[in-house]
Amino acid sequence: MLQSATETVNEDKQNPTSVNDNLTELQQKFMETAFNFAYNALAVQEVPVGCIFVYNNEILASGRNTVNETHNATRHAEINCIDEVNNFCRSKNLDVKKIFSEIDVYVTVEPCIMCAAALYDLHVRSIIFGCKNDRFGGQTVFNVASVLNPVTEVKNGYRAEEAMNLLKEFYKGTNPSAPLDKVKV
Amino acid sequence: MSCPPKKIKLEQNTDNQFYPVLSEEFTEPTPMIDVYIDTVTDPRNISKVVVELNTVLPLPELTHLKRIKGKDVLLFPCNKDTAPDMVCEILKKNNFDISYLKNNVRTMSVAEIAPKTRKQYEVVHKLWPCNFHSNKYVEKLCTNTLFSASEIESHVNYMQVAIDIARFSKDPLSIAGVVVVDPKINSIVAVGFDKRIDNPCQHAVMVAIDNVALTQNGGAWQQVNARLDNQASLDLRGIPDDILDVLKKKYRNLRFGATKFKGKCEIETPSDGPYLCTGYYVYVTREPCVMCAMGLIHSRAKRVFYGTKSENGALGSLCKIHTVKDLNHHYEVFAGLLEDGCKKLKQK
Numbered sequence: 001m002l003q004s005a006t007e008t009v010n011e012d013k014q015n016p017t018s019v020n021d022n023l024t025e026l027q028q029k030f031m032e033t034a035f036n037f038a039y040n041a042l043a044v045q046e047v048p049v050g051c052i053f054v055y056n057n058e059i060l061a062s063g064r065n066t067v068n069e070t071h072n073a074t075r076h077a078e079i080n081c082i083d084e085v086n087n088f089c090r091s092k093n094l095d096v097k098k099i100f101s102e103i104d105v106y107v108t109v110e111p112c113i114m115c116a117a118a119l120y121d122l123h124v125r126s127i128i129f130g131c132k133n134d135r136f137g138g139q140t141v142f143n144v145a146s147v148l149n150p151v152t153e154v155k156n157g158y159r160a161e162e163a164m165n166l167l168k169e170f171y172k173g174t175n176p177s178a179p180l181d182k183v184k185v
Numbered sequence: 186m187s188c189p190p191k192k193i194k195l196e197q198n199t200d201n202q203f204y205p206v207l208s209e210e211f212t213e214p215t216p217m218i219d220v221y222i223d224t225v226t227d228p229r230n231i232s233k234v235v236v237e238l239n240t241v242l243p244l245p246e247l248t249h250l251k252r253i254k255g256k257d258v259l260l261f262p263c264n265k266d267t268a269p270d271m272v273c274e275i276l277k278k279n280n281f282d283i284s285y286l287k288n289n290v291r292t293m294s295v296a297e298i299a300p301k302t303r304k305q306y307e308v309v310h311k312l313w314p315c316n317f318h319s320n321k322y323v324e325k326l327c328t329n330t331l332f333s334a335s336e337i338e339s340h341v342n343y344m345q346v347a348i349d350i351a352r353f354s355k356d357p358l359s360i361a362g363v364v365v366v367d368p369k370i371n372s373i374v375a376v377g378f379d380k381r382i383d384n385p386c387q388h389a390v391m392v393a394i395d396n397v398a399l400t401q402n403g404g405a406w407q408q409v410n411a412r413l414d415n416q417a418s419l420d421l422r423g424i425p426d427d428i429l430d431v432l433k434k435k436y437r438n439l440r441f442g443a444t445k446f447k448g449k450c451e452i453e454t455p456s457d458g459p460y461l462c463t464g465y466y467v468y469v470t471r472e473p474c475v476m477c478a479m480g481l482i483h484s485r486a487k488r489v490f491y492g493t494k495s496e497n498g499a500l501g502s503l504c505k506i507h508t509v510k511d512l513n514h515h516y517e518v519f520a521g522l523l524e525d526g527c528k529k530l531k532q533k
């Protein structure tokens with residue numbers, strides 16, 4: 001992981017589409033909120049990924065991983081946010097499809113293959129993520145876009161090193177609910 | 186001429202002809218590489234030539250290949266920088282005595298990596314002799330002879346249950362059913378049917394995964410139902426009450442429920458106690474999408490059986506998520522189980 005973290009940083013410096021320098025102040029504020037959720041996840045021994053869904057410049061959903069809490073390995077921050085937006089739309093009788101298509105996703109770590117597929121299928125407008133996900137990433141490990149041809153715009157690189165350090169911090173400890181031989185090393 | 190082959194297959198129940206969905210490394214021909222070869226002048230020198238070449242020009246990437254085929258000897262791989270007329274020079278530069286060879290350099294296509302299956306081996310071995318370590322399990326998978334008759338019957342039964350579950354799906358346009366089985370105790374742990382009309386993530390597989398979580402004191406989508414019977418030997422919370430009643434009536438020989446969940450402090454050995462979908466078989470009426478296929482990887486399912494292919498399927502159609510090398514967990518996939526019955530669901 002150490003090695004790939006350095007790679008990520010180097011790549012982002014060379015990458016002209018990196019959002020490091022061109023995130024607006026408001027976007028940086030949204031990312032800050034996502035990071036708060038990631039720190040919160042680390043504090044409760046969940047994989048430190050934080051995520052917010054923004055609609056019309058307002059935060060519609062926010063969340064973190066709850067895999068250990070729910071004993072369900074699919075409860076990633078993004079899936080929790082999708083649930084929240086879905087509930088919101090239904091309670092307000094809004095068009096779920098339309099709302100999702102205008103959502104911008106801010107997430108500290110590259111969405112995994114599962115979450116990338118879920119977000120692409122919902123046609124979310126954009127995804128801005130921090131660091132790459134070299135275990136499960138929906139671009140890095142398997143490029144989901146190559147099979148789903150998404151309309152979603154994807155950017156990355158903002159506070160990547162910090163997001164990666166959070167992950168490293170987590171994996172230094174052990175996953176509290178996994179039996180010993182299942183703990184990720 | 187020869188007799189036509191007997192048509193045994195037609196007499197078998199075609200529903201049972203499900204098949205493994207394997208990684209390309211098993212199904213595709215072995216990748217090939219071009220090498221230079223030459224002929225040894227005097228056959229009595231062959232072993233000397235092999236020893237010499239292995240010393241001055243060892244081929245660590247091609248150790249699966251024999252150095253010699255009859256009187257022909259494998260020199261080294263071709264590449265852009267070495268034209269055939271340079272081969273002699275290169276040999277000389279490496280202090281190889283070229284008088285052993287006829288100076289009849291040719292190129293030859295050989296296996297770039299060791300073959301993984303007997304079928305691949307038989308093809309590449311004819312071109313150039315190579316080593317092959319047969320793996321019994323892989324051979325059974327590749328020849329689709331893994332399961333005994335009684336195992337096949339069991340898989341068919343569980344898929345039949347999945348078809349029944351699929352009929353509970355909420356949207357007639359997306360019908361799918363899932364049965365999660367613990368093969369260790371031969372029992373249905375959880376079921377799921379499509380509810381995406383309520384929630385875009387509630388595909389049958391994702392619902393089933395969350396229902397498995399219910400049996401482990403977790404879950405995100407359902408209220409944990411109060412049916413936990415402390416006297417019962419198995420945990421029935423992964424199967425909704427109304428469905429359990431229907432299934433129990435129809436399938437009197439099947440078992441229902443999960444091994445009871447143990448908290449972290451109760452677990453003595455690491456492999457003890459349920460953890461996510463570890464060790465579980467998942468029966469899905471149609472090929473899971475990318476999200477669901479990856480959800481099953483995260484959940485550490487052991488085997489996935491599906492009935493009919495999907496346009497957006499990620500276990501054979503669009504891609505094969507279960508064969509992505511860099512993932513930390515892989516499950517086996519079998520397709521075409523009760524395909525006709527599953528197809529009919531889709532059209533309804």
Ligand SMILES: [Zn+2]
Pocket residue numbers: 076077078111112113114115116
């Ligand atoms: Zn994810």
Ligand SMILES: [Zn+2]
Pocket residue numbers: 388389390473474475476477478
């Ligand atoms: Zn799905």
